[in-house]
Amino acid sequence: MPDPYILMLFVVGALVALVAWLPLVFRRAPLSLPIVCVMLGAGLFALPQVGFDPLPQTHPDITERLTEFVVIIALMGAGLKIDRIFNLRRWAVTWRLLGVTMMLSIAAIVILGWTVLGLGLAGAILLAGTLAPTDPVLASDIQVGAPREGREDEVRFGLTSEAGLNDGLAFPFVNLAIALALVASGQKHAWFVEWLSVSVLWEIGAGLGIGWAIGWLFGWLTFAIPVRSRLAATRDGFIVLAATFISYSVTEMLHCYGFLAVFITALAFRHADRDHEFHAQMHDFIEQIERMAMMVVLVLFGGALVSGLLAPLRPIDAAVAAVIVLLVRPLTGMIGLIGWKRPLREKMILAFFGIRGVGSFYYLAYGLNAAPFEGGDRLWAIVGLICLMSILIHGITVTPVMRWFDRSQGRNPDAYADAVKAEASGRGASA
Numbered sequence: 083m084p085d086p087y088i089l090m091l092f093v094v095g096a097l098v099a100l101v102a103w104l105p106l107v108f109r110r111a112p113l114s115l116p117i118v119c120v121m122l123g124a125g126l127f128a129l130p131q132v133g134f135d136p137l138p139q140t141h142p143d144i145t146e147r148l149t150e151f152v153v154i155i156a157l158m159g160a161g162l163k164i165d166r167i168f169n170l171r172r173w174a175v176t177w178r179l180l181g182v183t184m185m186l187s188i189a190a191i192v193i194l195g196w197t198v199l200g201l202g203l204a205g206a207i208l209l210a211g212t213l214a215p216t217d218p219v220l221a222s223d224i225q226v227g228a229p230r231e232g233r234e235d236e237v238r239f240g241l242t243s244e245a246g247l248n249d250g251l252a253f254p255f256v257n258l259a260i261a262l263a264l265v266a267s268g269q270k271h272a273w274f275v276e277w278l279s280v281s282v283l284w285e286i287g288a289g290l291g292i293g294w295a296i297g298w299l300f301g302w303l304t305f306a307i308p309v310r311s312r313l314a315a316t317r318d319g320f321i322v323l324a325a326t327f328i329s330y331s332v333t334e335m336l337h338c339y340g341f342l343a344v345f346i347t348a349l350a351f352r353h354a355d356r357d358h359e360f361h362a363q364m365h366d367f368i369e370q371i372e373r374m375a376m377m378v379v380l381v382l383f384g385g386a387l388v389s390g391l392l393a394p395l396r397p398i399d400a401a402v403a404a405v406i407v408l409l410v411r412p413l414t415g416m417i418g419l420i421g422w423k424r425p426l427r428e429k430m431i432l433a434f435f436g437i438r439g440v441g442s443f444y445y446l447a448y449g450l451n452a453a454p455f456e457g458g459d460r461l462w463a464i465v466g467l468i469c470l471m472s473i474l475i476h477g478i479t480v481t482p483v484m485r486w487f488d489r490s491q492g493r494n495p496d497a498y499a500d501a502v503k504a505e506a507s508g509r510g511a512s513a
Contacts (some may be wrong), residue, residue, distance in 0.1 A: 087088075101377050109484070115219050116439070119377050120470070131372045138462055142451050147182035148382075149444035152375040153249075154344050156218040156440075158326040160246045161348020161370050163226045165234050165356070168349060170379065175240040175422060176247060178214075179432070183411075183418030184248055187214045187436075188255055190410045194402050199464075204262035205455050211255035212445040212465055213406060213438055216326065218245035220439035220473065223480045224431075228369075229352070229361040235491065236424055236429050247439070250286050250342035256445050257281040263453035265331030280337075289339035296329045301354020302345070314360045319367025325351060326368070333370050379440050387470065394463040399413030403468045407475065408421020411436035431487060435480065440473040 100122070101235040102114050127136055138145040159503035166172055188210040195206030225242040227233030249327035254277075261277050281486050304313040304321060313321050326344055352361055415433025422429065446465050 085246055093126070097377055097381065098374065101373050104195060108174065110481065112478050112482050113474075114223060114480065115373075116376070116380050116473050117477045119380035120384040120387070121471060123381035124388045125384075126381065127385030128388045134385075135389060136382045137389050138386060138390060138447060139459060140448060146447035146451055146458040147195050148375075149379060149440050149447060150496075152219055152379055152440050153341060154326055154330050155368060155372045155375060157246055157249070157341055157345045158322060158348045159365060159368045159511055160225060160242050161345045162216050162229060162241070162322070162352055162361055162368070163244075164242060164349065164352065165226070165230065166239060167353070167356070173243060173388040175419075175424075175432070176243040179240060179244040179415070180417045181418075183414045183433075183436075184214050184244075185250055186414035187410055193480065194405065194410075198402055199399065201461075202266075202456060204259050204266060204453075204459065205461065207255055207262065208259035208446070208449045208455060209461060209464065211252050211259060211365075212442045212449070213468060214255070215248040215252040215439050215441055215445075216241065216245045216435075217439035217441040217472075219372070219379075219441065220476075221245050221435070221437045224435050224437075224484060227406070228365050230357060230359075235428075237487065240432050243247055243437060246348075248344075250289060250339050252445065253339050253341070254282045254286070256449050259455075267454050269453075270480060285338045286342065288336060289333055289342040290346055292333045292336065292338060293329055293343030294350045296332065296343070297347035297350025300307055300325045301351050304351070304360070305355035305358060314355075314358065317363060319361070319364055322351075322364035322368050323371070332382065346365055364419060364511065376440065379443070382394045383443070383466070383469070386466065392417050392463050394457075394460045395467060396460075399460070399464050400467060401462060403471060406468055406473045407438075427487065427490060431483060434483075435476055437470050437476050444471055486490070 097119075100118065104118055106135050125137075126132060126282055127134070135141075170177075190204075191210035191213055192206045195201045195209045199206070199209075201209060204332075221241060224238060225245070226238045253260040258277055258281070261273040262268060263280075265273055300313075300321070325347055329347040333340040355361075412430075412433045416429060416434060419429040419432060433447065442465050446461060449455065449459070455461065486497040
């Protein structure tokens with residue numbers, strides 16, 4: 083039997099190689115990298131030699147921090163991708179998805195959780211806040227392309243911008259659930275004024291302001307100061323990692339929404355010199371880190387599945403999970419897009435691809451770590467099942483659907499993919 087450390091190096095090396103290689107293989111196949119990572123994790127942790135329990139309930143703090151890291155990296159990458167200048171009218175699809183679709187999704191999930199699942203009001207709101215946001219980590223196949231690639235149709239832009247901004251609206255509901263749970267346990271009394279003034283008004287507003295300020299600062303340091311001192315001259319991708327960590331940490335130290343701030347930082351950073359080639363280099367760097375971190379989380383998720391994560395499920399839980407994935411998001415998505423003057427196929431794609439994943443793991447871990455909720459294992463089972471369903475259903479359908487959509491728009495998906503690959507190779511060679 084090989085030394086466990088040497089065996090671990092082999093396994094990690096093999097997984098990294100797969101993460102680099104599989105996207106090329108699956109470019110035309112109805113299969114996604116997240117599905118393979120979950121399958122690998124399930125197979126790996128099913129081996130009796132592994133001897134490690136990957137259940138999130140067993141390691142609540144590690145679960146929260148690991149998923150938190152993946153989400154902030156994904157949010158920075160998503161913000162850097164967006165070529166479109168921020169404008170209330172040009173971002174109209176985003177406001178529809180946030181202001182109507184997401185709010186209706188939260189209301190629907192609260193009703194299902196409270197009346198059908200019997201979770202209690204606090205648990206139902208936590209479930210809704212956890213599952214309503216579209217995940218920025220697993221949605222890369224339906225997001226806009228890298229900076230200056232031009233792959234920014236309304237569908238891809240809408241899903242990217244929604245995934246970047248919806249955390250600012252989801253977190254107040256997670257905090258509302260925490261406040262209600264603390265009230266129920268006698269640890270808090272007056273809560274509504276504090277929740278409205280702090281969790282809603284202050285944390286959203288300050289998160290937006292801090293994110294913009296740090297993005298502006300990094301944009302100035304990178305592109306605006308004298309040439310010899312510009313950070314862009316370094317061609318070092320670690321700059322974007324610094325912007326991510328500083329934006330998130332400063333915002334969290336001021337008790338505001340760090341997820342929201344990171345995405346706004348990315349938008350402001352990009353706005354400093356929108357067409358500079360360094361944005362593409364920073365995006366490539368942060369995307370590689372995101373894929374590695376996503377791989378770790380999804381392998382552990384696969385391990386949790388074979389370790390009993392779904393054991394607490396009841397038949398009614400599985401039925402409600404199917405309703406949330408297959409009915410709630412598609413229906414609320416279509417309602418939110420009523421009156422939006424775009425073809426029906428675009429509305430249907432936007433409504434259907436409300437992917438749930440790593441962000442949901444974070445919100446649930448955060449909520450359960452912050453307050454006592456009844457039935458924590460059951461909540462993990464429900465969220466785990468919904469994320470698994472989303473990974474499988476959306477992962478299998480995304481490639482054929484988006485290829486069909488590109489053809490309907492007069493684009494050749496194969497020619498486009500080859501052009502993107504060539505451009506990425508050119509960037510790597512020039513670097």
